[in-house]
Structure formats: C-alpha cells, structure tokens
Amino acid sequence: MVTILFIFWTLGSIFITLNVFRPLAKRSNSSFQVILFSFVMSWLVGDLLPQWIILNTGIILLFSFSDILNQPLGWAGLIVHLSGWIILMLRLWIILYLPERLEHKMEEQLGVQWNKKYPRPLVPRNILEIDWECWFNPNTVFDDPRIEIIRDQVFYNEAGVQLKLDIYRPLNTKKKHPGILQIHGGAWITGSKRQASFLMTRMAARGWVCFSVSYRFSPDIIFPEHLIDVKRALRWIRNNAEEHGLDPDFIVTTGGSAGGHLAAMMALTQNRVEFQPGFEKMDTSIHGCVPIYGVFNFHDPFENQTPYPAKARVLKMLCGGTPKKQHDRYEQITPANWISGKAPPFLLIQGETDALVSTSETYSFWEALEAHKVPNSAFLSLPLVQHAFDILPSLTAQCIIPTIERYLIMLHENHLYNSGKK
The missing domain is CATH 1.10.1040 (N-(1-d-carboxylethyl)-l-norvaline Dehydrogenase; domain 2)
Incomplete structure (x- = not known):
C-alpha cells in the first residue's frame, strides 16, 4: 500500500x-x-x-x-x-528578472512618457529583497500603518438588492487623492471584492483612494446588469468623494478576468445612458484602465474552429443564450465594439501560460486599441505567468504589481499636467 x-x-x-x-x-x-x-x-x-x-x-x-x-x-x-x-x-x-523585461517593454511602447522620473516602486532584485513575510502570510498586507480600510460599505440597497464595497485609503483624507475602482473576477458567477488586496493596499499607501466593489452574479442576472451594478458603485463613489478624500475628476478602473472585462467596459461606455438606468445624467467617466488577464472575446468559444466548451457554458449563463439566439447582447458585451478615439489609456496584462484566457485573445483587443490610436496605452505579455497571479502577494505579484503602480502614477501625473494642476 x-x-x-x-x-x-x-x-x-x-x-x-x-x-x-x-x-x-x-x-x-x-x-x-x-x-x-x-x-x-x-x-x-x-x-x-x-x-x-x-x-x-x-x-x-x-x-x-x-x-x-x-x-x-x-x-x-x-x-x-x-x-x-x-x-x-x-x-x-x-x-525575479521579469521587472527588467517589463521596463524595456514599457519604454518601447510609451517612450518619453515612461522615461520621465516618476516615483519608481521598489521591486525585489534578489532573493534577499523578496517580502518573504508577505509571501507566507498574505494577511500582513492589511497591517500597513499608513492606510485605513473600511469594509462592507453599502453603495446600493433597493428592491431587495444590497451591494457593498471596500475602501482602502490613506490616513490623510483632507486633500484630494486619485482614485481606483477595482472589479473582482470570478467568471461573472462568483468572486470576492478582497481579491486584489495587494494592489489596493500598495496604492493606498501611495496616496490613492481605492474602492473594491461587488456586483450581482449570473445566472441570477444576465448582462448588462453586472456592468450597471458597477456603474452604481461609481455613482456612489463620486457622490461621496469629499468624505473619503477622493478627487472625483480622476478615477481609473482595474480588474482581473471577468473583472478585467467589466473594467474595460466601464472605460469604454462612459456616460452611456443605456447602462445608467435611473442615473442617466450622472458622470461615469473613467480616466484609465488596467485589465489584468481580462476576457475580451465572446464569439470564438462557439465556433467550430476555436471551440472552448467550458467558456461557452459560462457565456450562455452570462448572456442568456448563444450568440445565435442573443446576437445583440453578444455584440453589446464585446469591449472591442465600444472602442473609439475617446477611449482612455489602457494597460493590458496577460500571462502566457494562463490556463483560462489565451494571449491571442488579449492581443486581438490590443490590436483594436492600436487601430483607434488610443493614447498612452501598452500591452504586456508575461512569460510563465498564470491566471490570478495578483490575488496573493507572491513573488510573481511582487515583480509585476510595481509596473502597474508606476503606470497609474504616470496617468495621474499626465492628468495633473493637462488640467493645469501641476
């Protein structure tokens, strides 16, 4: 035996x-x-x-x-x-040597913008600089004395539906800080708003106000209800900006997997009244987007040449049927169909060994962004990186998250310069 x-x-x-x-x-x-x-x-x-x-x-x-x-x-x-x-x-x-490669890729794609002397987040350069304590005990990310975390703030409570968000903010809320709206993944059918705590705590320590939001799941609802829920969160965030020290004029979206899809949709459907029932006049503008291993293709899983039965099964729950029966909804849910010259900057991040989302799926969306000449955007394809790499503060996350931090800082610096605030 x-x-x-x-x-x-x-x-x-x-x-x-x-x-x-x-x-x-x-x-x-x-x-x-x-x-x-x-x-x-x-x-x-x-x-x-x-x-x-x-x-x-x-x-x-x-x-x-x-x-x-x-x-x-x-x-x-x-x-x-x-x-x-x-x-x-x-x-x-x-x-461990991935940050150096990412630096070169960002320089190639962003040029002068990336080479400006923005504050550079620290990354581990050898095994001695790895945050081993954080790696072995992920809960230590919540112990940063520079930040405050407010859990389970209700942002929507109507018709028996109650939705909540978590707030990660610096202790000083008297000045206006840039904001992040984080959307968790989970195939639109599950997930937790605590999934991206590592990024949220790091950005809060850098002076950002971060909101990690929840939304309802399929099959209880079908698209675009998920997107509408997130826009309801954005409405609450802007209405309560002063209380939390947020600059309502600069909010970016981030998200992973299904959350990456919703983050992209938030950035590409700003102020679209069909996704804002009951608050059509509310400002839902977004100033940047970082979809991490996001889902962008909704038709190929049903094609004979590119079958993906597991994904097709989820999409049928998400959209209430197949593309043949719900053609308009599949067109509506596809982010590339909403790209225009007014789209905010994007940073796309995709692992090359992702078991759930292919690199080609993200690259096709990147090509669509390039075709519309969306400014200050970049695409990072990461070797030997799996789906959900950012959920835990592992070495992989410690080597990649700083690039996201620096990109967001770059966008905010550009915003301050263009608006005459700096």
Missing part, C-alpha cells in the same frame, strides 16, 4: 510540475472542472512554491517511517521530486 501511495504521489508531482509550465488541460475539449483543476494547481504550485516544498518535505518525512526510502524505487522518487523543485525554482529565478 505504501509503495502504491509513493508511486501515485511521485507521478502526481510530475504532472503538477509540467502543468505549471504548460497547462495540460486543453480548452478545446476539456470540461470546466478539468480546466479549473489545471488552473488552480498551476497557480498554487507556481506562485506558492516555498509552501509547496515545505508540504512535500513533510510528506517525505512521513514516508521515511516506512522502508520505501531504503529501496531503489524510493531513491528514484526522491530524485524526481528534487528535480521538479529545482525546475520550479528556476521559474522563480526567471520571474
């Missing part, structure tokens, strides 16, 4: 290691459950490698109480596990 368990554990470790570098579940024919399992294992093992090694070391100690490690099979298994750990550590070494 011990031998069978040891073999099963070793084979599982091989599968999990390979899955980190290339998700083994195929979007074209895998079920939703299989794709989700592949993503979760790749994300947890890749971004929580120290914890993974500690867990497996404990398992080895348990096996040491048997005689399996005295056999050739046991030694072969140990070599396999150690080799897997070394390969995974090489991935982290590559991630």
Whole structure:
C-alpha cells in the first residue's frame, strides 16, 4: 500500500510540475472542472512554491517511517521530486528578472512618457529583497500603518438588492487623492471584492483612494446588469468623494478576468445612458484602465474552429443564450465594439501560460486599441505567468504589481499636467 501511495504521489508531482509550465488541460475539449483543476494547481504550485516544498518535505518525512526510502524505487522518487523543485525554482529565478523585461517593454511602447522620473516602486532584485513575510502570510498586507480600510460599505440597497464595497485609503483624507475602482473576477458567477488586496493596499499607501466593489452574479442576472451594478458603485463613489478624500475628476478602473472585462467596459461606455438606468445624467467617466488577464472575446468559444466548451457554458449563463439566439447582447458585451478615439489609456496584462484566457485573445483587443490610436496605452505579455497571479502577494505579484503602480502614477501625473494642476 505504501509503495502504491509513493508511486501515485511521485507521478502526481510530475504532472503538477509540467502543468505549471504548460497547462495540460486543453480548452478545446476539456470540461470546466478539468480546466479549473489545471488552473488552480498551476497557480498554487507556481506562485506558492516555498509552501509547496515545505508540504512535500513533510510528506517525505512521513514516508521515511516506512522502508520505501531504503529501496531503489524510493531513491528514484526522491530524485524526481528534487528535480521538479529545482525546475520550479528556476521559474522563480526567471520571474525575479521579469521587472527588467517589463521596463524595456514599457519604454518601447510609451517612450518619453515612461522615461520621465516618476516615483519608481521598489521591486525585489534578489532573493534577499523578496517580502518573504508577505509571501507566507498574505494577511500582513492589511497591517500597513499608513492606510485605513473600511469594509462592507453599502453603495446600493433597493428592491431587495444590497451591494457593498471596500475602501482602502490613506490616513490623510483632507486633500484630494486619485482614485481606483477595482472589479473582482470570478467568471461573472462568483468572486470576492478582497481579491486584489495587494494592489489596493500598495496604492493606498501611495496616496490613492481605492474602492473594491461587488456586483450581482449570473445566472441570477444576465448582462448588462453586472456592468450597471458597477456603474452604481461609481455613482456612489463620486457622490461621496469629499468624505473619503477622493478627487472625483480622476478615477481609473482595474480588474482581473471577468473583472478585467467589466473594467474595460466601464472605460469604454462612459456616460452611456443605456447602462445608467435611473442615473442617466450622472458622470461615469473613467480616466484609465488596467485589465489584468481580462476576457475580451465572446464569439470564438462557439465556433467550430476555436471551440472552448467550458467558456461557452459560462457565456450562455452570462448572456442568456448563444450568440445565435442573443446576437445583440453578444455584440453589446464585446469591449472591442465600444472602442473609439475617446477611449482612455489602457494597460493590458496577460500571462502566457494562463490556463483560462489565451494571449491571442488579449492581443486581438490590443490590436483594436492600436487601430483607434488610443493614447498612452501598452500591452504586456508575461512569460510563465498564470491566471490570478495578483490575488496573493507572491513573488510573481511582487515583480509585476510595481509596473502597474508606476503606470497609474504616470496617468495621474499626465492628468495633473493637462488640467493645469501641476
């Protein structure tokens, strides 16, 4: 029995290691459950490698109480596990040098704008500069003495529907600070407004007022109700700007996955009355957008040439049917259809080993932005980076989030200059 368990554990470790570098579940024919399992294992093992090694070391100690490690099979298994750990550590070494690569990419795409001497967030340059405490205990991000966190503020309460948001703000609320509206992911069917706490706490410490909002889920509602909920949050945010020290004239949207889609829609459908029922005259303008591994393509999953059954299943819940039956809604939900010359700047971020969203999907949206010459925009394709990399303060997040910080600071500096405030 011990031998069978040891073999099963070793084979599982091989599968999990390979899955980190290339998700083994195929979007074209895998079920939703299989794709989700592949993503979760790749994300947890890749971004929580120290914890993974500690867990497996404990398992080895348990096996040491048997005689399996005295056999050739046991030694072969140990070599396999150690080799897997070394390969995974090489991935982290590559991630550690990712900020330098991102810097070059941003310089290429933004040029003079990026080279200005904006405050540069610190990034780990070697293993000694990694925030290990934060990596092992994510809750420490909430302990920053420079910020205040207000939980579960109700922003909408009508017809039996109550929606809440969390506020991350600097302690000084007497001056006007730039704002972030953060929208969580979860395939429009689940999720938590605490998903992007790492980015929110860091930006609040830099003097930004951040609002992480909730919205209703499908299948209880269909699009565009999700977007309308987020616009209701923006209405509340602007109406209460003075209380929280927010500059209502500068708010950007951020979000991951489904939240990235909604963030893009917020930026591209500013002041569109069809998405503001009951508050048509409210200002819903947005001044920048950072969709992280956002969802932008809503037709291809149903095509024979590009099937993605798991995604198609979710989209049918989201839109109330297929593109053939709900053509107008699928056109309405597609962000590229709303791009115009008035679109605010975008920073698109996409992992190349994302199990849920393909790089080509984000790149197609980037091409649409380029075609409309949306200013001060950039696209970052990240090698060996998985979906949801920003949820926990792992090394991956510590190496990528500072680029987002600096980009948002750049947009705000441009706003101050163009409005004559600086």
